[in-house]
Amino acid sequence: MGDILHSRVARSTMQCCHKLGMEVGIFGPATLLPAGAHSFIKPFYKYEDALAWQPHVMYLLRLQLERQKANFFPSMREYHHTFGLSQERFNEIEREGIYVMHPGPVNRGVELVDAVMDYERCLINTQVENGIATRMAILYLLHPSNRKKEAAAVEEHIS
Amino acid sequence: MTRTLFHGGQIVTEENRNPIKRDILVEDGLIIAVEESITSVNADTEKVDCTGRIIVPGLYDVHVHLREPGREDKETIETGAQAALNGGVTGILAMPNTTPPIDNGGMVRYVLNIAREKAAVTVHTTGCITKGRAGHALAEIGDMVAGGAIMITDDGDPVHDPLVLRRAMEYARNFDLILGMHCDIKELFNEGAMNEGAASYRLGLPGIPTASEEICMERDLRLAKLTGARVHIQHVSSAGGVEIIKRFKNEGVQVTAEVTPHHLIFNEDDILDYNTHYKMNPPLRSVEDNEKLLEALNEGVFDCIATDHAPHTSFEKKLDFCSAPFGITGLETALASLYDRFISKDKLRWDTLVRCFSGAPRRLLKLPSVEIKKGNTAEFLMFNPAETTTASKEFFCSKSVNSPFFNKTMQGLVEKVVIGGVVKMDRTKSDA
Ligand SMILES: [Zn+2]
Numbered sequence: 001m002g003d004i005l006h007s008r009v010a011r012s013t014m015q016c017c018h019k020l021g022m023e024v025g026i027f028g029p030a031t032l033l034p035a036g037a038h039s040f041i042k043p044f045y046k047y048e049d050a051l052a053w054q055p056h057v058m059y060l061l062r063l064q065l066e067r068q069k070a071n072f073f074p075s076m077r078e079y080h081h082t083f084g085l086s087q088e089r090f091n092e093i094e095r096e097g098i099y100v101m102h103p104g105p106v107n108r109g110v111e112l113v114d115a116v117m118d119y120e121r122c123l124i125n126t127q128v129e130n131g132i133a134t135r136m137a138i139l140y141l142l143h144p145s146n147r148k149k150e151a152a153a154v155e156e157h158i159s
Numbered sequence: 160m161t162r163t164l165f166h167g168g169q170i171v172t173e174e175n176r177n178p179i180k181r182d183i184l185v186e187d188g189l190i191i192a193v194e195e196s197i198t199s200v201n202a203d204t205e206k207v208d209c210t211g212r213i214i215v216p217g218l219y220d221v222h223v224h225l226r227e228p229g230r231e232d233k234e235t236i237e238t239g240a241q242a243a244l245n246g247g248v249t250g251i252l253a254m255p256n257t258t259p260p261i262d263n264g265g266m267v268r269y270v271l272n273i274a275r276e277k278a279a280v281t282v283h284t285t286g287c288i289t290k291g292r293a294g295h296a297l298a299e300i301g302d303m304v305a306g307g308a309i310m311i312t313d314d315g316d317p318v319h320d321p322l323v324l325r326r327a328m329e330y331a332r333n334f335d336l337i338l339g340m341h342c343d344i345k346e347l348f349n350e351g352a353m354n355e356g357a358a359s360y361r362l363g364l365p366g367i368p369t370a371s372e373e374i375c376m377e378r379d380l381r382l383a384k385l386t387g388a389r390v391h392i393q394h395v396s397s398a399g400g401v402e403i404i405k406r407f408k409n410e411g412v413q414v415t416a417e418v419t420p421h422h423l424i425f426n427e428d429d430i431l432d433y434n435t436h437y438k439m440n441p442p443l444r445s446v447e448d449n450e451k452l453l454e455a456l457n458e459g460v461f462d463c464i465a466t467d468h469a470p471h472t473s474f475e476k477k478l479d480f481c482s483a484p485f486g487i488t489g490l491e492t493a494l495a496s497l498y499d500r501f502i503s504k505d506k507l508r509w510d511t512l513v514r515c516f517s518g519a520p521r522r523l524l525k526l527p528s529v530e531i532k533k534g535n536t537a538e539f540l541m542f543n544p545a546e547t548t549t550a551s552k553e554f555f556c557s558k559s560v561n562s563p564f565f566n567k568t569m570q571g572l573v574e575k576v577v578i579g580g581v582v583k584m585d586r587t588k589s590d591a
Contacts, residue, residue: 030332030386045333071326074290074297082301082333 001050002061002083002111003032003072009103010061014041025053028061028083031072047082047089058093060085060102060111076110085112094119104128162186163580164200168209168541170531171216171509173518178213178509185537188580193532207582209541212574216513216529217249217280217538219520220490221417222314222339222393222465225251225282227273229258234470234558236270239490240278242468242557244584246491247540247573250281251468252524255292256315262287264302271307279583283524285310285339288327294319297327304334309524312339314393315440317375319345321382328388337389337415337523342375342400343367343441352481354442358427364480367442369397376400380407380414391523392416394467396441398451405460415523417463420493423452424500425563433480436563439469440485453501457511462523464516466493470559488557492564494540495548499569503544537580546572 004010004026014024018040026033027044037043044050063079073079080086085093085100090113093100100112100122108114116122140146163185169178170193182197183190184204200206220243226234234242236253243251253270255261261270267286274282286303290296292313300311311331317340318324331338348371353359355366376392380403383390392404395416404416421439426446430437437443455461469486476483493516501507513530521528529538548554548571550564576584 030329031326045335071297071323073330074299074301078299078301 001026001058002028003063003067004028004037004061005032005034006064006067007061013059014038025050025055029073029079032067051092054096055098057099057101058085060100060106062103062105063107063110065107065110080110084110085116087113087115090116090119097121099123101127104131160187161580162201162204163207163537164197164204165207165209165214165541165577166197168212168214170214170539171513172530173510173514176508176510181214181531183214183531183537183539185577185580188537190531190533190535190537207575211545212541212543213509214531215247215494215509215540215542216517216531217540217576217578218247218494218516219250219252219526220248220466220468220493220516221252221310221391221463221520221523222419223251223253223468223490224256224470224486225253225270226257226470227270232558233472235277236273236282237277237279238556238558239468239470240274240280240282242488242490242555244279244576244578245554245556245573247494247542247576248280248466248490249529249538249540249576249578250283250521250526251490252310252520253282253284254314255285255287255312260287260292261285261303261308262290262292262298264299264306267303267306267308280578283307283309283526285312285314287311288313288318288338289323292316294323297323297330300327300330300336301334304336309526310337310339310391312341312393314339314341317341317343317345317379321378324379325382325386328382328386328390331388332386335389337391339391339393340376340379341393342373342379343371344375347371347374350481351442352438353430354427354444356427356445358430362430362433362480364430369399369444369448372397372441373399373403376403380404380412383407383414384410384412387413389413390415391463394419394422394441394465395452395461396422396444396448398444398448401451401455401460405455408460415462415519416460417465418452418456418461419465419467420489420496421467421487421563423449423456424496425449429563430480434563435476435478435480435483436487436561436565438480438483438485439467439487453506456515457507461515462519464493464497464512465520466490468557469561470557471561472559473561476561486561488555488559488562491555491557492548492550492562492569494542494573495569495571496564498542498544498571503570538578540573540577541575543572543574544570546574548572
């Protein structure tokens with residue numbers, strides 16, 4: 001949900017989700033929905049329609065605030081009410097038990113209201129935590145000396 | 160429970176080429192029967208004799224300038240609605256170029272609140288595409304829709320920057336919203352006061368080429384094709400414009416278009432005495448354009464007839480031709496003028512008129528139908544083709560009289576207007 005057009009997170013996550021057998025829909029200002037999105041992606045133009053699709057997870061995207069100047073949407077206020085998780089929308093999400101994700105950092109009051117952050121099924125802090133561990137592991141593996149060591153360890157393990 | 164029988168009249172429908180004889184029985188505002196002859200009615204049923212009258216579903220004008228707020232000396236929502244009623248127009252769509260402009264949800268709610276309190280007909284409003292109609296930043300379109308706006312337009316001006324327009328077209332999709340397009344290229348329009356051609360040369364007035372309209376229309380429709388937006392081309396004035404609309408309609412672009420009575424009836428040669436009642440934007444074109452526009456109306460290229468009712472004070476219209484403001488009033492003379500010039504001469508059929516001036520405009524805006532059939536609200540006018548309309552100062556309900564029909568007489572008269580089953584305007588009574 002949100003700025004799909006400019007989001008690398010969205011581009012890779014959507015393909016990953018698809019590979020894992022999930023259905024993927026997108027919702028946001030039509031100015032920020034890509035015209036050339038993969039055919040497996042279902043676009044929604046209204047929040048109500050997206051909700052009626054009964055998603056298990058809502059994955060919000062960070063809004064670059066300078067997009068307003070480029071006329072992708074008229075104001076933060078309208079973005080929040082139309083494309084974000086307002087208090088009313090969050091109440092419904094909580095009732096339905098829908099998981100909420102966001103790559104962070106969050107613009108509070110724009111993509112979501114504060115209450116979402118304390119929601120039991122809000123995975124945002126877990127995402128941050130796992131994100132750090134994953135990045136550490138990748139950086140570690142990318143370092144040439146570590147790669148040799150790892151390879152040796154693996155070889156040792158096999159033999 | 161009140162029952163009224165409108166008997167002896169001929170009703171206009173979109174399905175029948177010509178008006179057909181029908182009696183209409185109305186109960187508590189709703190039409191409960193439409194039959195060739197309704198004779199068995201209760202004794203307490205009120206009867207309205209419509210013999211010799213054409214009964215037309217209430218007209219809807221998608222292009223009206225109500226001037227409130229800002230220029231209440233020219234028109235108010237109340238007087239504009241009164242003018243509409245006077246002309247048999249039972250629904251109007253207000254343009255947002257007021258002062259300040261209707262460019263946010265608060266303004267939309269303000270205008271609709273006044274309308275609810277004071278307007279004699281149904282008043283809807285548009286909202287601006289850009290903040291302040293300045294063409295730079297998107298207006299809060301979502302909030303305006305939430306407030307009740309049913310179209311966005313910067314009417315009076317095009318959206319100058321094509322990127323801003325593209326974004327607006329995309330953004331409108333989130334709200335299923337139609338965009339009204341006023342097409343001209345500011346730089347080509349320049350200081351023009353009338354159509355560019357032999358007449359402007361003869362009169363020594365700066366001209367506005369049709370290319371100004373055509374280029375902008377072409378641009379707007381290409382963007383509509385790119386974005387998949389629903390666009391409505393306002394007040395098409397030229398044969399070239401007609402061709403462009405036809406082409407994009409054939410390509411499947413979601414475009415509708417309107418034509419005004421004045422662009423059908425008048426042309427540049429009517430300006431011979433520098434009469435500012437013939438000055439409007441877009442300007443009157445040539446006699447060939449008149450013919451082409453009428454042909455396009457009859458062929459179904461135009462979806463709507465709209466008046467572009469644009470009141471101005473007499474003082475302003477008395478300025479010299481170049482200094483006087485653009486625009487004329489139209490709500491009160493539209494139907495009589497179209498009957499006088501075209502319908503009575505078999506150049507336009509009633510079914511086309513009612514499709515373009517009542518049915519299609521409401522469908523375009525997703526408003527309920529007022530066609531004369533069982534179950535619908537009783538909203539229609541009675542037109543007397545045997546009477547005449549003289550557009551005198553006393554005739555007009557608008558605050559302004561800047562009309563090319565001023566003090567002229569036309570064949571045909573809007574005699575009564577019924578809204579919600581109640582006779583809201585009755586000229587047979589006020590004359591008595
Ligand atoms: Zn206009």
